[in-house]
Amino acid sequence: MGSRAGIVVTGTEVLTGRVADRNGPWLAEELRQAGVDISNIVVVGDRPEDLRASIEFLIGSGVDLIVTSGGLGPTADDLTAEVVAGVQGRAFALDEALAAEVAAIVDRLSAGRGWGATPEATAAANRKQAMVPFGAAVLAPVGTAPGLVVPAPDGTVGPPVVVLPGPPRELQGMWPAALAHPLVQAALAGRAELRQSTLRIWGTPEQTIAATLREHDAILGGLEITTCLRDAELEVVTRYAPSAQPAYDALVSVIREEYAERAYSLDGRTVDEIVATALISRGATIGTAEALAGATVVGRMLDRPGASKYLRGGVIPYANAPKRELLGLTDELMKSVGSVSAEAAEALAEGARSALHTDVGVGITGMAGPVGSTLKPVGLVYICVVGDGAAADPTTGARVVLAREINLPGSRTDIGARAVAIAMHMIRELLVR
């Protein structure tokens, strides 16, 4: 059976979508790697009765451990510690030594910043962050808030609740100490390795993979397969016990055979990883010129540590002047076929190569909306990827040009994200052949 945990993410700002939750998924993945399965992530606002009901739901569902994130701050809406104390039947009292520790941290943080909190306000806030349920273990603060491990009510059997702060950096910094705590280790005594592997397929609808899986159902026992289509990419994620490894290997064979090169990643590597590795192994450099709102290839590449090995930069020409002056598009081209055209995309790709001195140039132009025209409706996008030098055709040494015209549905952000995903795959196709 193994161990199971539930996660409670608190905060009206998360419940109402003003802040995207990063903690629930991060904790889920950490727990999975530790051999613990997750039943639910419950998002709840800053209301004590809703928070209590959420924790009690998870206790009732029989999980072995509950982890909460958020609600440990100094304001009155931060009430997780108090609610958890109540659920676990424990008195809630000030820990003087901890209050002094929090005060020292806050003093250090605010030194010289002129934040203007009065000493009384600061002291009250510090005291609030140092309230501890009786019998709970304290996890040392990473920011200002201490974490807690709160055992089940004395004399009962039930899951301990690990209470962690909301800021992702603090939560992630505190997690190793939480996981290593003897109470947590004891609660997770039943954990068992749960493997997770990912296959990625490009340019295939979910209907097709559904048919493939149905056809081979007999040999896929013991696999928990989930499929997800995102930006035209199909992700097939399988969770399985080590004993089902042969079934998983069979799945990989089936996918390899039926999808051939469309199954571009059989080991879980993302297109971003594959492109980065290919650029490094060829010693090739890349630059972009992108005139489409919503998202950029250069932005996506910048997110990746080590990008400086191959990424020379990007030019984002939103007006016509920089297209002409920085990237060499001619007035003639922009007047005759327009700056949203296949010709413009190729000129942008070439312009990027030349302005940034790279082997690969990426040019994107299109209508991200909200307003299009009859000839050029919202969603029309042209992408061109040019490879030369270290990224030229490896057998002939010739310059390679890949170009696509596409019509994408959705919002400005959807169109941008989809176009960037397609461009990443075109770069992959250029480099991996």
Place this chain on the structure above:
Amino acid sequence: MGSRAGIVVTGTEVLTGRVADRNGPWLAEELRQAGVDISNIVVVGDRPEDLRASIEFLIGSGVDLIVTSGGLGPTADDLTAEVVAGVQGRAFALDEALAAEVAAIVDRLSAGRGWGATPEATAAANRKQAMVPFGAAVLAPVGTAPGLVVPAPDGTVGPPVVVLPGPPRELQGMWPAALAHPLVQAALAGRAELRQSTLRIWGTPEQTIAATLREHDAILGGLEITTCLRDAELEVVTRYAPSAQPAYDALVSVIREEYAERAYSLDGRTVDEIVATALISRGATIGTAEALAGATVVGRMLDRPGASKYLRGGVIPYANAPKRELLGLTDELMKSVGSVSAEAAEALAEGARSALHTDVGVGITGMAGPVGSTLKPVGLVYICVVGDGAAADPTTGARVVLAREINLPGSRTDIGARAVAIAMHMIRELLVR
């Protein structure tokens, strides 16, 4: 008391964080605008027993309506409709007319794309998407999957379950029909207006606002105030019934008085909106030169419809050559003080103004990691914003330069996002004075 709803987001890909949930928060905000309060968003994997337990938890918590997202696709892990049928005590059967409708949509989508699904596989997938709980209403597909409104078991009182597809575009397109459905309207008969207003404060720690709220507690009755610190910006969101409007007005007065210009938004407008409005009203243009990984100002501005009115573009020079050739940084500057320096940030800002012909230039340079140096550690960032022309000082007409050196904690992405947020506020300070 008003009406309350609960939201269930299904999908192992969401539970494990491979896909960020966009549906829960979107539905929460739509429901709030419709006068419906939200108790929880429950994220659950593609496992029937966990999904059933989550829906039953929400029914048990006494909500008036449940909305689910996801799990309506053609693969075997898509099981929401069947589980909801079970919870609501309803038989589950093929709707032949709906199957034909889904088939027509799938045929149209796959025409000419060579997706390679066999007719049998396609037919099986279509049939799966046309299974309907007895007595449920069907919501017309926006993509391929129909939605459902599934009433409580016959002869009982309980919340109907609205079953919506997972792709955000499909869910959002189907929502108006779901909300307008008579069963949903009847379930939400008790709804009452719930106002939500936001104040934004820059450069103030959460401890200070905690003190302010505690001090004025007596006059803030009837307000549900939540505070959230993000990228050095404090967001104060208040939910209240119309009868508490005077208390909210009192809160605004207190914040205006105690925080003065640090409370830069009393009407909820974001720094992005304020900057866009200020650029338009001054007739000023803006361009950026950004040599910091993790996030970019130009990318953030591109997300905003109508950005072409003021945004001329951005240059992202990751190597030194484009800094020199496109933006005019001298080799002397890069050798003497280095390209991560206050001087380089100002030269980038000036370079952006000149290369992109704008009134405002933004220059950012820094160490986003993972590797820094002794003199220039990870997190060291220089930002410079220069205003001239239409963005010069309005009284003297003089060129204005704002510059900051900061040390930011966290990951590459944290550092980038924080730097971009600070840059947005520097642009605001330049324009709004």
